[in-house]
Amino acid sequence: MEFFAWCMIAAGIGMGLGSFGTGIGQGLAIKSACEGVARNPGASGKILTTMMIGLAMVESLAIYVFVVAMIILFANPFTDKVVELLVK
Amino acid sequence: MTHPFLILQWLEETLHIHVGKHVMYAWFVMILLIALAFLASRSIKLVPNGWQNLMETVVSGIEGLITDTMGPKGMAYFPMLATFALFILVSNLIGLIPGFYPPTADLNTNAALALTVFVMTHVIGFKEHGISYLKHFMGPILALAPLIFIIEIIGHIARPLSLTLRLFGNMYGHEIVLMIFLMLVPFLLPVPMMLMGVLVALIQTFVFTLLAMIYIAGALEEAH
Numbered sequence: 001m002e003f004f005a006w007c008m009i010a011a012g013i014g015m016g017l018g019s020f021g022t023g024i025g026q027g028l029a030i031k032s033a034c035e036g037v038a039r040n041p042g043a044s045g046k047i048l049t050t051m052m053i054g055l056a057m058v059e060s061l062a063i064y065v066f067v068v069a070m071i072i073l074f075a076n077p078f079t080d081k082v083v084e085l086l087v088k
Numbered sequence: 089m090t091h092p093f094l095i096l097q098w099l100e101e102t103l104h105i106h107v108g109k110h111v112m113y114a115w116f117v118m119i120l121l122i123a124l125a126f127l128a129s130r131s132i133k134l135v136p137n138g139w140q141n142l143m144e145t146v147v148s149g150i151e152g153l154i155t156d157t158m159g160p161k162g163m164a165y166f167p168m169l170a171t172f173a174l175f176i177l178v179s180n181l182i183g184l185i186p187g188f189y190p191p192t193a194d195l196n197t198n199a200a201l202a203l204t205v206f207v208m209t210h211v212i213g214f215k216e217h218g219i220s221y222l223k224h225f226m227g228p229i230l231a232l233a234p235l236i237f238i239i240e241i242i243g244h245i246a247r248p249l250s251l252t253l254r255l256f257g258n259m260y261g262h263e264i265v266l267m268i269f270l271m272l273v274p275f276l277l278p279v280p281m282m283l284m285g286v287l288v289a290l291i292q293t294f295v296f297t298l299l300a301m302i303y304i305a306g307a308l309e310e311a312h
Contacts, residue, residue: 045156049156049157049298052291052294052295052298053295053298053299053302056254056291056295056299059254059258060250060253060254060257063253063254063256063257063258063261064253064257066257066261067253067256067257070260
């Protein structure tokens with residue numbers, strides 16, 4: 001049973017750490033974009049497009065963590081083995 | 089973990105079609121888009137109204153985006169990119185209707201879309217440059233080519249992976265968050281999350297289409 005408890009903990013902490021870094025990264029990107037628009041409002045269209053691409057790139061890190069967390073929680077490849085061992 | 093009752097999944101089980109719910113919903117989106125295209129182009133007028141008006145706005149929006157990011161050369165790939173945009177947008181938004189499931193919240197649909205982009209990128213590259221398209225993978229110095237080649241190949245293989253997982257993670261994650269909120273507090277609390285769902289659907293469509301455009305534009309330009 002401990003195995004599943006550790007799975008939950010791993011998924012939770014992993015997601016937390018992943019979104020922590022991603023949050024900082026996206027915050028920095030948006031900060032720079034805001035400064036850019038404030039200095040040159042004419043370039044806001046181009047800045048928005050570039051920022052969106054950048055944000056999508058940064059965000060995919062959190063998404064990878066999310067996918068791994070979902071694999072740990074719902075599609076864990078070791079579940080069958082652990083259950084088998086528990087029954088023994 | 090998704091909606092408790094899915095109309096098309098029920099239909100699939102009743103009719104004994106074993107294709108999976110994402111395929112059923114993808115078909116539904118296709119039918120919807122075909123019907124929309126038919127309605128919009130049935131009677132084309134110089135002064136548009138009704139459905140034609142709607143579709144002209146959408147099409148001219150995508151057209152502007154393509155000319156901004158790819159230049160005039162990119163207009164040749166307008167049909168493919170606009171199809172991606174419309175299909176993904178409708179697929180994402182359909183998840184907000186009760187009883188419907190976004191086909192993009194499934195890895196298989198997204199992998200199909202991303203692999204299409206991946207294959208098309210290289211087909212377009214070879215069509216545009218012939219065999220010298222391989223120079224894109226060689227880097228500037230010939231002596232370092234074997235090393236750069238491996239790195240470039242890994243970079244190119246990572247593209248469909250990241251395209252797939254980004255769209256899947258966003259849509260599936262939103263679906264799960266919505267379900268958890270519905271489980272905890274079903275009254276009014278899920279509404280702001282659904283509002284965010286509209287935003288996520290639009291942004292993910294934008295990002296997917298934009299990245300497809302950038303990849304194709306990268307294949308179109310001359311090797312440096």
